[in-house]
Structures are given as structure tokens and as C-alpha cells.
Amino acid sequence: MSFKWYKLSCNFKELQLIGTLNGGQSFRWTHDENSNEWTGVFARTVWKLKHEDNYLNYQVIGTLHRSDTGNNFFGILLEKYLRLDLDLIKYYEEWSSKDELFKSACKQFFGIRILNQEPVENLFSFICSQNNHISRISSMVEKLCLHYGEEICTHNEVKYYSFPSVEKLAQPEVESKLRNLGFGYRAKFIQTAATQIVAWGGEEWFNSLKDMKYKESRQELMKLYGIGPKVADCICLMSLSHLEAVPVDTHVYQIAAQNYLPHLRGKKSVTEKMYVEIGDHFRKLYGDMAGWAHTVLFCADLKKFQQNCSNESCEGKVKRRKK
Incomplete structure (x- = not known):
């Protein structure tokens, strides 16, 4: 059975599917390298996504929503899921002006979006x-x-x-x-x-x-x-749309210790006090969307993206700034 493709206007720099769908936010997306299509499930619906020519193309493969639901319903669901109402290019420019490490990271890791999940x-x-x-x-x-x-x-x-x-x-x-x-x-x-x-x-x-x-x-x-x-x-x-939240794991601790908070280097574990200090540092640096900005650095630090992303989107590991 063939399914109709629908389109949402979406600048290529506004959305990078591999970093967004395969960066540890959601665990229900798979990628077909031959077709460059992503298949996943959210909102009781099975989707196929493909981004090309500044359009996000999507198919609805199956759904538990009413059979008479119009295409516009699914387009709105997808826009909300990917938070496409936010002008990410503008925010990237703002975060780059505040942080040289982000400025370096975003050249390869553009279009990383925070999913609006159930x-x-x-x-x-x-x-x-x-x-x-x-x-x-x-x-x-x-x-x-x-x-x-x-x-x-x-x-x-x-x-x-x-x-x-x-x-x-x-x-x-x-x-x-x-x-x-x-x-x-x-x-x-x-x-x-x-x-x-x-x-x-x-x-x-x-x-x-x-x-x-x-x-x-x-x-x-x-x-x-x-x-x-x-x-x-x-x-x-x-x-919950609290975009200032900064989840701190081992990767985020290493990024913070190596590039921003050198006094935290060499610690065996992240204490509650360190956790709060790291989160507060990113919130002070990036503002009320600190969690989104830090996610870009997180993706840039993941080895699988350094190894597997296309040359166009992920040309190499982000160079860490030493203090």
C-alpha cells in the first residue's frame, strides 16, 4: 500500500532529523538509510518523515484517531511535536552571541529541536x-x-x-x-x-x-x-515546556567541567550541589531556553553523531575550549 506524502514548509537549517529524533529524547524512531526516511510513533499514530528541499514531508501510516480526521489535524500534531512555531535560527544566533563553544557546535549541529512529547x-x-x-x-x-x-x-x-x-x-x-x-x-x-x-x-x-x-x-x-x-x-x-530545565548526566558534566567550570574537573560523581551549579550556569548563560541550547552541545558531544552524521550536517567533533 502506498501512502500520500504531505508537506510542511521547513527551512533545512530549522530542523535536523537525526539529531532531533536520534539524540536520546525519544526511543521510538528508526531510520532507513536507503530512503533517508524516519518511521516512528507518537500521538497514537505511525508516521514516516523525510526532510528535503526545505520541506518536511510526512506520511500517516496508521492512527487510532477517527477515520474522518483531516490532514490538517495531523499537520498540526506534527508541528506541535517538533515545536516548529519557534524560530530556531533566531535562537541559534542569540546563543552563539553568548558562547563561543555553542557558535562552533551549531555549524554542524544546526536544527536540533526539543520534542514536545506526551x-x-x-x-x-x-x-x-x-x-x-x-x-x-x-x-x-x-x-x-x-x-x-x-x-x-x-x-x-x-x-x-x-x-x-x-x-x-x-x-x-x-x-x-x-x-x-x-x-x-x-x-x-x-x-x-x-x-x-x-x-x-x-x-x-x-x-x-x-x-x-x-x-x-x-x-x-x-x-x-x-x-x-x-x-x-x-x-x-x-x-512540560519548561525549556530552562537542564538534565545533567555524565556527558553534560564533562562538557561543563572541560569548558565552563574547570574547578569541577576530575570529580568521580555528580553531587546534588554540582548538579545545581551546572544547571544554574547554563541558565545564566543561555536564559530561559537553556535546556534547548544545552541539548545542542549534548548532541555535539555524542560519539555516534561525530561518526555517523553526514558531512553536511556533522563535519567533526566540536573542539572543546580549554581554560
Whole structure:
């Protein structure tokens, strides 16, 4: 079956799909190098994306939305998901004027966008991400969808499922089943956190976090079982529109210590005090979208992008500034 391609006007410098879809934000996108197409699932819909000639081309492969939903509905969904309403070129210019390292990084890592993800999927995906690597995280996320989501469609002999509702993940038997599926200690985190969210109002609870100030929202998220500062910041940044949130992991610590905060070099672990200092430094440097700016540096630091990006978009490793 062939599907119609639709187009959204999108300057090539405004969106780089590899850095955006494969940079550790979402774990449900795959890339076909032969066709240069991305296939993924969000908003209970299976998508194909391809960026060329300053247009983002997309197909809707299958959906759980009503069959009479018009194309404009899906175009709006995609624009919101990629936050295409934000003029990224303008922000890149602003961040470059404040920081020489960013100015260097953005030449190759242009168009890195923060996805506007559904909070339930984002939160439970990042619970899976704790002490884990990308391929295993992706496998765990797909297991959640297979066992607790709804089947959307079959395409090219692959079945696609929606991400499960928080109510499904709160069922008492979920923990033991996930342990049998290889989730380890994360199984208890998932089932217990889901139970808490349902008790606090489910989706409406997440909506209330969007209306709070960043630090208040972050504090509320950390009341969930198994949610620490980094995962809370990921949810704030990628789902709740708190774009000043800066998730600090080993990569971000190394970037900060090598280029901005030399007194932090050589530390064996990131303490709570260091975590706050690093986040505050980026917020002071970049302003209220610090989380987005830091994500560009994060992508530039990842070896897989240094090795695998095309020459046009990723010509080499960002040179670190020594102090």
C-alpha cells in the first residue's frame, strides 16, 4: 500500500532529523538509510518523515484517531511535536552571541529541536533509561507498548502499538510481569509511579505541572517513586515546556567541567550541589531556553553523531575550549 506524502514548509537549517529524533529524547524512531526516511510513533499514530528541499514531508501510516480526521489535524500534531512555531535560527544566533563553544557546535549541529512529547510516554521511557543504553531502552519501551498499548497498524510486516495509558501501567500485576520481561528494578518504579499519578489525577496532574513554575514542577515530579533530578528535568524540558530545565548526566558534566567550570574537573560523581551549579550556569548563560541550547552541545558531544552524521550536517567533533 502506498501512502500520500504531505508537506510542511521547513527551512533545512530549522530542523535536523537525526539529531532531533536520534539524540536520546525519544526511543521510538528508526531510520532507513536507503530512503533517508524516519518511521516512528507518537500521538497514537505511525508516521514516516523525510526532510528535503526545505520541506518536511510526512506520511500517516496508521492512527487510532477517527477515520474522518483531516490532514490538517495531523499537520498540526506534527508541528506541535517538533515545536516548529519557534524560530530556531533566531535562537541559534542569540546563543552563539553568548558562547563561543555553542557558535562552533551549531555549524554542524544546526536544527536540533526539543520534542514536545506526551508526558506519560516521556516519563516512563526515561524511567527505562536509568543506568541503561539506547538499544535496551528502545527495547523496553517497545515491550511496554506491545503488552499494554493498543495496536495501531501493521506496516511492512511490523506491528505498531500506541504507548500505554498510565492507568494500564498502574495495574497491580504490572510489576511482576515487567520483571519477567527483563525490566529489573525499573518494574517497581514504573508500576508504583503510575499508581501515584492515577491517584493524583492522571493526565490532569501533568497538565497542572505545565502551569507551575519550573522548580515547583520539578519538585512535584521528584515525589514520584524512582524519579530523581535528571529524569525530572528531562520531563520538564521535553514534555512540560519548561525549556530552562537542564538534565545533567555524565556527558553534560564533562562538557561543563572541560569548558565552563574547570574547578569541577576530575570529580568521580555528580553531587546534588554540582548538579545545581551546572544547571544554574547554563541558565545564566543561555536564559530561559537553556535546556534547548544545552541539548545542542549534548548532541555535539555524542560519539555516534561525530561518526555517523553526514558531512553536511556533522563535519567533526566540536573542539572543546580549554581554560
